[in-house]
Amino acid sequence: MATVAFIGLGNMGGPMAINLVKAGHQVQAFDLSAAALAQVEAEGAVVATSARAAVQGAEFVISMLPAGKHVAALYLGEQGVADDIAPSALVLDCSTIDAATARQVGAGLAAQGIAFIDAPVSGGVGGAKAGTLTFIVGGSAANFERAKTVLEAMGKNLFHAGDVGAGQVAKICNNMLLSILMAGTSEALQLGIDNGLDPKVLSDIMLKSSGRNWTLELYNPCPDVLPNVPSSNDYQGGFMVDLMAKDLGLAAECAQLSQSATPMGSQARNLYVTHQRQGHGKLDFSSIFRFFAKK
């Protein structure tokens, strides 16, 4: 079993760190929030007084932070932990951040002889708690293999997308497509409702027709078509509009850098940012259905 430093114990990082403890790893945890630290301490993690203290003697260093600026500051900033990480350690950043920052952090750590992979996740808070996350890894094949020691305690599907940064690129490609499917499914369902169709009947028809997709099948955005999905619970829980808007911003940045045409992604981003500004940032992302629903 390994000694693992875990930095960033929020909605995702907290349960991920607890799963590492349950798998028998020694977890040295740090977060700026005392409440977040207390939660993982109660489950058996060792609480550190700083990020620098947390990484001491760790074979794996995992971060799960809000955005690229936090990740860059943690590893490469003035108060950064790079000097305190053992050269034999493997660093895994599981946050969803821009690929450029992931590559910059990877290069900065490599300059000090420290191995790095980006390993963003899919599966949400439910997947983090259940230990069934999907990890999408960017880094060398050898580091991907090495990371399995800890990733297997937190996830079920492990993908190697390519070199450092590739995990982040794959993750935002997926989320951009997901947002387009969710907005399109909402638009089609509302068109049917406005023309007298029952959304359940229309969903059944489209599920057996060529419009079938993941959002329609497992995450229907129209309330009361499916049980146990956020739309049937006033759009509570699930994946927040704020996070989808963030990921669509990352997709736009990535597209600009590679000069890729992403008109559908841009449209979805406009919809989500407008929806967010209308005060729906904390709702599940399927609440984009309300954007189309007649008031």
Ligand code: NAD
């Ligand atoms: P969160 O805001 O709940 O947690 C972030 C944690 O980081 C907080 O506890 C905060 O105190 C801590 N933190 C911030 N700066 C820090 C620092 N310098 N040192 C130590 N701790 C610090 O966010 P989350 O929902 O857990 O998401 C984390 C990452 O995972 C984000 O990049 C997000 O996009 C991604 N993600 C989230 C979900 C989801 O459903 N929540 C799904 C997939 C990916």
